[in-house]
Amino acid sequence: MTDAASSRIDIVVSLDREQGDVRRTVERVLASTRGAFSLVLLDDASDDSSFDALARGDPRVERVRHPRRLGRVAAIDSILERSSGDVVLLASDAVVTPGWLDGLVRCAASDARIATVSPLSNDTMSQDEALDDDELARIGAAAAASAAPTYPDLPTGARACMLVRRAAIDAIGLLDPAFDDIAQAQCDFCLRAWRAGFRNVLADDVFVAEIACHAAEARMDSRDAERLSRLHPHYPALIREYVAADPLRPLHEAIRFRLADDGSSRRVLHILHGRGGGTEAHVRTLVAASSSQWRHYVATAVGDRWHVEAPLDDGWRTFAFTREAGESWAAFVGAIVSTLAISVVHIHHLSGSRDGALEAFAAPGVPYGISVHDLWLACPTVTLTGADDRYCGGVTDIDACTRCLAALPGSRDIDIGAWRSAHARLLAGAAFLIAPSHWAADMLARYFDEVSGRIDVIAHATLDRPLPTVSKRQTPSMAILVPADDVPTVAIVGAIGSDKGARRIERLVEHARARRARIRFAVIGYLDVRHDPWQSDDTLLTVHGRYERADLPALFAHYRAKLALFPSEGPESFSYTLSEAWRAGMPALVPPIGALAERVENSHAGWVMSDDEWRDDERMLDRMLALLSPAFDDERRAASRRARDATEQTPRAMWDATSAHYAQATDTMNARPSFASFSNARVRDALGYRAWLPPDPPAEQAPRPVAPINLWQRVAIGALAVRKTPMGRLLYRVTPQPLIHALKARLHG
8 A cells, every 4th residue: 555655746736816715725735744745836827926925935835837827727737747647636725634645645546447536525524614624634533533445436526636647647638628617627537537447436534625615616617517518418317326326425424423422431322122112202202301411322123233323413323233144242232332432221122132132231241221111021922911812910920921922823932931031131230220110110020039129110201391282272183073962082092902902992882882872982093903094984983093292182172082091901011191191181091900000099190990890891881981971070170180280200300310320330330341343344334335336438439538738729728718808809800710710629629
């Protein structure tokens, strides 16, 4: 591998008073470049005396001044002609960063087919143009540190900075002086190189800022653009394909991810399954409520593929890390921890990648804690319901549990003893244990002696503020019409599957229909068998469909709901939908199991069924009809007030209690294990990098070489330079047209 010190390189800067601070460009080149180079300040017959001082006092700087104007492109060609090696074309508003030239040269030396090398720039990186030198150096260091390097292909080079290989100049000639705009001439050169079998590539470990890049685009001569399109008719399609592919996005995001690293030693990785629901809602609420002292990463673990969301300055980006063949789980998860500099892991659910995660966390490593969102650790059914869809009550006997699982198609091969033993080891190694309710904590302790006395109950948080009242939002955005009568409605809120009582709702409707009871049911959400809005012919059952939380008060009012029913077959560990109903002032009727009963008993914001009412559909219907009768109007109104006033955990309080466990876990860790991080290439690929390759050049168009500038072309260029002056217009009128056409032909080759 070569660097800038192996051969002398001319760095050409065209002096242009319209382009930013040339002095800054010169100073940064001299301060940030090592090895043998010559900084050529190209002055195309300007009358700006301020340029005189730029070349004084440093032997590495040479000012070349043309007494007569050649034109921007032709002036550069004069330097390309006299140079014997590679040349860097640097805009007069460019600001280089340390190591920039070495990086360009390394890239050029990586493949003999490379014609041009361009660096990353602030234009493509969407960085602030007003960055100071220290910040630009930080971006350059981040680019160098995060690069594989990849050296991806580009359709054309960058205007701000482009290294041109001597081999390409010898093969296809100079820049075309028929172009007035340097950027268009560089683009034409790159396209000619592509058609000649060369590559235009990006040195993705080099960053060069261009201060006035957008202004340069605005000044582009339309005639140059038309000429470029005429000479390269495939160019627009090439650019469209490249823009659609957006191959540099992962490279940019890898750099921005490194730049977003604030050096914080407090980083938490949340691990959850890929099924969404209340578990994910809790994690998102926890992250949103956290202080700036912690950085959060959220991993959705599904098999060998873990999607890790990481924070950037403008949102979140996802790394799709995939475990490779033969890679141990300890090494894979350890590399995620090391790459992201994680200080504590918060396990919320491992059902998406159970075996691998258990293997990874069995090895000594980063401290971790566990939140108990359900009873999956004790039983793979999650809700402790058997083949009859009824709650077992928390049976712990291994033989009884084995018989129960044998009757379930998806669980009959599970060794429940080994299942619980593996999870007991996981729980024993946890630095902290959290449950959202006392019921969940007590039930987990019933199955695992390892957790007795260790579980901290931290209730899930919901909204900081109550939902809007009906008076503020009279009608929902969408609803199904119901008859305009005084029949009361029972609302069931959420996504209702069999474990949450979908079959029971169907049975309750049938009983009510058979008894001609004055009652309606409205599922504000959907059933497992009906996801879209639907209503029975007799309007006894309405399925509203998906809803927005802010619409709940209006939906309850529209469907004339008097209470919220929770017909669950199995227990809940918390229930967000109960919180939503209470926020809207709706009292609840709940089963005598799980956190639902615990929360209603503590708040008196509803009623708990008796065991007989919960187990018998007819008795449950009787209880609802009694609660809906006029005799219970006062009690319902009082329960509604208690529901709206129910004291619930705030997001900030939940965060404070949870982060205290994070701090204790990290502070008590004596020695941190050392894991190997992922390579830069693997991080790049996890961000979605896919190599873009330019198509084969069109066979019907041979490369168009541009010969060195001859006398006739110099005459033509001189005429072009003065064509808009009074003397130029006079010469144009008196010059014979055949001579003008001949000069144009000479100019355009």
